[in-house]
Amino acid sequence: MENVYQMSGYTLHLIPTQKFKTMTISLRLQSPLSKETTTMRTLLTFVMMAATQDYPSTKSLARYLDENYGASLSTHITTKGKSHVINVTTSFVNDAYLPTKENLLEKQLQLLSDLFYRPLIVDNGFDETIVQLKKKELKEKLQANKDDKFSYSLDKLFEYMGRDQVLGIPSTGYENEIQKITPQQLYQYMKKCIVEDEKHIYVVGDIPENIVDIFQRLLQFPEQYYDYPSAYIFQSPRHELLEVIEKQDITQSKLNLGYQIQCDFTSPQHYAFTVFNAIFGGFSQSRLFQVVREKHSLCYYISSSYDAFNGMMIVNAGIEQKDYQKTLDLIHQQLSDLQNGNVREEEMKIAKMMLTNALKKTNDEASSMIALAYNRDITHVRETSEEYIEKLMNVTLGEIVDVAKKVKLDTIYFLTGKEFHENI
Amino acid sequence: MKIFKYPTLKETLYYEEMKNGLKVYLLPKVGFSKTYGLFSTRFGSIDTTFVPLHESEMIKVPDGIAHFLEHKMFEMENGDASDAFARLGANTNAFTSSSRTAYLFSTTSHEKECIELLLDFVQDIYLTDENVEKEKGIINQEIRMYDDDPDWRCYFGSIQNLYQLHPVKIDIAGTVETVASIDKDTLEKCYHTFYHPSNMMLFVVGNIDPQQTMQLIRGNQENKHFEKENPIQREVVNEPLEVAQNDAILYMDVTMPKIIVSLKINDILQVPQERLKRELGMNLLLDIFFAKSSSLYEKWLTDELINDSFSAQFTQERDYCFLQIGGDTLYPDKLKDKIYDFVRHIHDYSISKDDFERLKKKTMGILISVFNSPEAIANMFSRYYFEGVMIFELIDCLNGLTLDDLNQLKDLFDIQYISSFTVLPQNQSQK
Numbered sequence: 001m002e003n004v005y006q007m008s009g010y011t012l013h014l015i016p017t018q019k020f021k022t023m024t025i026s027l028r029l030q031s032p033l034s035k036e037t038t039t040m041r042t043l044l045t046f047v048m049m050a051a052t053q054d055y056p057s058t059k060s061l062a063r064y065l066d067e068n069y070g071a072s073l074s075t076h077i078t079t080k081g082k083s084h085v086i087n088v089t090t091s092f093v094n095d096a097y098l099p100t101k102e103n104l105l106e107k108q109l110q111l112l113s114d115l116f117y118r119p120l121i122v123d124n125g126f127d128e129t130i131v132q133l134k135k136k137e138l139k140e141k142l143q144a145n146k147d148d149k150f151s152y153s154l155d156k157l158f159e160y161m162g163r164d165q166v167l168g169i170p171s172t173g174y175e176n177e178i179q180k181i182t183p184q185q186l187y188q189y190m191k192k193c194i195v196e197d198e199k200h201i202y203v204v205g206d207i208p209e210n211i212v213d214i215f216q217r218l219l220q221f222p223e224q225y226y227d228y229p230s231a232y233i234f235q236s237p238r239h240e241l242l243e244v245i246e247k248q249d250i251t252q253s254k255l256n257l258g259y260q261i262q263c264d265f266t267s268p269q270h271y272a273f274t275v276f277n278a279i280f281g282g283f284s285q286s287r288l289f290q291v292v293r294e295k296h297s298l299c300y301y302i303s304s305s306y307d308a309f310n311g312m313m314i315v316n317a318g319i320e321q322k323d324y325q326k327t328l329d330l331i332h333q334q335l336s337d338l339q340n341g342n343v344r345e346e347e348m349k350i351a352k353m354m355l356t357n358a359l360k361k362t363n364d365e366a367s368s369m370i371a372l373a374y375n376r377d378i379t380h381v382r383e384t385s386e387e388y389i390e391k392l393m394n395v396t397l398g399e400i401v402d403v404a405k406k407v408k409l410d411t412i413y414f415l416t417g418k419e420f421h422e423n424i
Numbered sequence: 425m426k427i428f429k430y431p432t433l434k435e436t437l438y439y440e441e442m443k444n445g446l447k448v449y450l451l452p453k454v455g456f457s458k459t460y461g462l463f464s465t466r467f468g469s470i471d472t473t474f475v476p477l478h479e480s481e482m483i484k485v486p487d488g489i490a491h492f493l494e495h496k497m498f499e500m501e502n503g504d505a506s507d508a509f510a511r512l513g514a515n516t517n518a519f520t521s522s523s524r525t526a527y528l529f530s531t532t533s534h535e536k537e538c539i540e541l542l543l544d545f546v547q548d549i550y551l552t553d554e555n556v557e558k559e560k561g562i563i564n565q566e567i568r569m570y571d572d573d574p575d576w577r578c579y580f581g582s583i584q585n586l587y588q589l590h591p592v593k594i595d596i597a598g599t600v601e602t603v604a605s606i607d608k609d610t611l612e613k614c615y616h617t618f619y620h621p622s623n624m625m626l627f628v629v630g631n632i633d634p635q636q637t638m639q640l641i642r643g644n645q646e647n648k649h650f651e652k653e654n655p656i657q658r659e660v661v662n663e664p665l666e667v668a669q670n671d672a673i674l675y676m677d678v679t680m681p682k683i684i685v686s687l688k689i690n691d692i693l694q695v696p697q698e699r700l701k702r703e704l705g706m707n708l709l710l711d712i713f714f715a716k717s718s719s720l721y722e723k724w725l726t727d728e729l730i731n732d733s734f735s736a737q738f739t740q741e742r743d744y745c746f747l748q749i750g751g752d753t754l755y756p757d758k759l760k761d762k763i764y765d766f767v768r769h770i771h772d773y774s775i776s777k778d779d780f781e782r783l784k785k786k787t788m789g790i791l792i793s794v795f796n797s798p799e800a801i802a803n804m805f806s807r808y809y810f811e812g813v814m815i816f817e818l819i820d821c822l823n824g825l826t827l828d829d830l831n832q833l834k835d836l837f838d839i840q841y842i843s844s845f846t847v848l849p850q851n852q853s854q855k
Contacts, residue, residue: 019455020796021433058725062717066782069789093789097433129726137731140680144733144752147678149572249677249850252568285510294504297561300569318569346511353513360457360532364798 005212009221010199013377015369016207023105023205024091024366027112028374029197032228033084033166039173040189043181045075045086046134048190051120051127052111064111068104069093073111079171080378081264081309083230086197088112091366094206106214113219116194125183135178142175153254153415154316160244161258161411167234167310198226200377204366230378231265233311242411245420253416255327257315262406264311266379271391272399276407277306278351279400280338281315285350287334288315296330298323309375313407321420328412339404343397356389425638430816433795437816438634442645445622445653449805450637451629453798459535459630460798461528461542464806467618468523469596470742473659477617477651482659485614486605487591488563488598491520493611495559496551497527505545514538522592523742524810530799535632536640543626543644549615551608560603567597574678574847581672581845582684582748588668590661592744620653621645627805629798661743665690667843675850682733684750685763688841692743696812697821703740704787704822705829706747710736711783712775712830713766714749720766729759747837756846770837780827791818 003014010027031037055061065071071092078085090112092104120127146152155170162168199221203211263273281288281304288302302317319327362368363385376383383391428437438450469491473484497518498505509516514531527546531538570576580595587593597603628637667688693699713720714736724730734751753759766773794800794815801815808815 017455019453022793022796057722058716059719059722062715063782066715066717066786068785070786070793071789091793093792097792133725133728136728140731140733140752140754143680147574147676147680251571252565283510283515284506293562297558298565300562300565318565320565350510350513354510354515357513357515357532361530364456364458366796 009223010201012215013202014207015204018206020205021097022091022093026087026089026202026370028200029086029193030083030228031197033079033082033169035169038169039177041084042077042173043138044190045077046138047126047131048115049075050130052114053118053120056120071108077171081230081232082166083228109218125187128183131183139178149250149254153256157256157258157413160413195222202370204369231309233264236410245414247416247418247420249418252318253321255317255319256413258411259313260408260410261313265308269403272395273403275351275395276400276403277304278355279347280304283354292330298327321416341401352392355392440638444645444650447625448641449627450634452632452634453630456630457532458798459632460530460802461539461628462526462802462806463542463546463626464524464526465618465624466810467525468521470522470591472591475657476613485610487594487602489606489614490525491597492606493614494518494520494525499550499555500545501550508541512537520596540644553608556608563603564600574676578682578684578845578847582686585669585672585843585845586667586686586688586746588664590663590744621650622653625809627802629802667841671844673846675848678849680752681756681848682752683756683760683846684748685844687747689745689836700813700821705825705833706738708783709830709833712779729755760844767837768839770834775830787822
């Protein structure tokens with residue numbers, strides 16, 4: 001089980017296990033998600049990873065990681081409801097599997113510290129050439145994401161549904177704001193993160209006894225602690241349904257629906273909603289897959305996802321443009337069927353078993369162990385996996401119907417072909 | 425039952441061939457909650473011309489049939505296999521590649537029932553004309569989903585450029601037209617020919633007891649009857665040396681251009697160990713020249729020709745072999761020239777001892793990490809198994825590679841057999 005230590009400026013969570021051949025260290029930096037900082041923060045995750053004083057180029061840093069038996073070092077940015085979280089993760093082979101003792105733990109931890117305290121700085125800013133290159137990389141990445149119609153249409157749903165709210169702020173920033181950021185501003189912003197971001201570090205693997213000493217020696221942050229809001233229940237200022245149809249030159253149409261649900265990660269109904277989602281569209285045994293795909297052959301993929309940090313639910317599917325209304329009708333029918341309490345005993349049982357199975361599997365992967373622990377840590381939900389499973393198991397039909405009744409369609413975003421006519 | 429111990433990786437593998445010819449491998453993983461079973465057959469999208477079981481003439485079946493059969497295998501007389509797995513709390517799935525089809529489950533409970541269910545649903549077929557027809561709509565949506573994916577179009581287009589006859593040039597799922605022509609009889613012919621136990625392999629990894637599990641599988645197989653099968657005759661493709669097309673451009677509703685340069689390798693090796701050596705050697709060579717740690721990558725990055733999406737990969741399957749180099753770029757023409765230049769002058773690029781040793785270390789670390797994940801082990805095991813290699817041989821083979829081996833591989837880069845596939849935004853077509 002997890003051991004927790006309060007260190008200088010961060011909380012250290014140790015998850016010891018001998019089942020992996022690698023060790024994983026993940027640092028999470030949390031700050032409020034805002035329109036003003038989202039682009040800066042995203043660019044930072046690109047630039048901070050590019051070089052340090054000792055390894056002043058992408059090439060030299062990559063060579064150092066190769067030398068360390070292909071150790072990985074990566075940054076990833078994501079939202080957790082109202083929070084914007086940077087993950088800095090490294091994983092490396094346990095010395096026990098290598099021909100010689102390499103001390104990879106200390107080497108990689110030193111590197112992690114160097115990203116913050118010994119970055120490549122010129123004139124009080126990040127190296128100009130690197131910043132230029134990384135701006136280009138981020139811009140091109142955002143463009144390539146747009147070209148992936150699945151993720152583009154999902155981003156659009158969030159943009160329309162969450163207009164003027166946190167839900168509408170993209171976690172990876174705005175393309176047109178990248179250029180104006182200066183290397184000096186970016187460096188100032190990193191210094192601010194070092195002080196003002198709330199930090200958790202997770203270590204998974206065959207952990208040596210003196211690990212706390214090693215961390216104490218190699219990594220310190222200023223002693224400041226913050227409690228930033230994360231999970232929340234999405235509320236729309238609109239009362240009527242918003243329907244957006246965009247046409248592009250594509251063959252398969254992408255249907256995306258956003259729902260208000262009046263529930264989030266910290267709500268007492270969280271468990272009932274999790275079971276509801278599993279019955280409605282979370283798995284391939286769920287209603288949406290069984291009815292829209294298996295029975296009516298309208299799509300290859302369709303599912304619902306419960307976003308427990310934004311307190312909302314999404315349904316998405318790839319369909320023919322002519323099947324727009326038919327698919328919508330089938331989805332509405334399934335929802336109202338569940339709202340009317342038409343849930344079979346076996347459906348509920350299967351949903352609970354699938355959820356239990358999914359949860360137990362998280363213990364077999366370092367990254368999902370960390371993700372699960374972090375969700376609980378930032379929401380202060382104190383609960384073991386056994387307790388969580390027990391709560392899921394105790395969810396009743398009545399509770400499922402109660403949460404289903406609160407589900408309300410808020411926004412439809414339909415990306416379709418150029419020939420689409422609304423009244424067919 | 426045979427036992428193989430691999431002390432450096434701290435893994436033990438159990439093996440037995442069943443009387444009906446099915447090969448079974450078990451890898452217990454201590455401390456894991458999950459058990460993952462993978463049941464594979466040597467039947468993929470390229471197996472479209474063959475002699476069916478108990479027949480004597482070659483037949484040509486519609487493109488995409490292996491993948492279609494994969495979809496339909498889940499149908500059982502008394503229900504759907506996915507539902508049956510779900511009642512055990514387990515997930516199931518399947519995938520088809522060019523040379524194999526694999527069915528899998530993953531579970532944290534009822535391991536024995538899951539293993540038997542996996543064997544039972546794959547070793548029986550239940551098709552009706554209606555359920556075959558109904559699947560066509562679903563598969564068409566799967567095909568159309570890929571139609572809009574620029575990365576897939578570029579990747580696949582660059583393979584289509586290379587081959588004139590070889591069926592690897594045909595999409596794994598086939599086309600909307602070929603899918604329409606698939607029927608129950610042809611599916612059954614494929615099934616009886618390729619799903620014979622002697623053409624298949626079961627791999628189970630995770631929270632299992634090897635003795636009990638093997639006994640369970642033995643019992644399950646002894647209760648079933650299979651007709652005797654002679655070795656399957658597949659058509660030998662006489663692929664010409666030349667590429668099918670030198671350059672192709674596809675205009676799509678996208679903003680970011682991309683290019684993949686592909687290179688056909690006509691010298692196909694037969695001996696599994698030689699093939700493995702070529703694969704590991706080629707991957708090292710590509711890393712040395714094109715990974716983030718290389719001088720070329722740094723140069724092209726600073727010249728704004730490439731970004732993070734840039735990659736170089738080597739593919740070697742049953743009877744075909746090729747290289748692909750490329751990614752997203754604002755200057756596809758310039759990048760193409762640079763890659764062609766590289767191929768033309770590859771013998772002028774020397775490999776330093778330092779680079780070679782460093783990338784061997786990196787590769788070793790990555791190979792060791794694979795053993796963290798039951799899924800990764802199973803998928804890699806089955807891929808190499810059908811290549812005639814045990815995954816545990818990889819690290820030894822890697823250690824045995826020399827600088828000379830890598831230098832010899834440079835001969836496979838032949839500018840005669842190069843081609844390029846570019847995806848451009850539609851608005852650039854007006855120029």
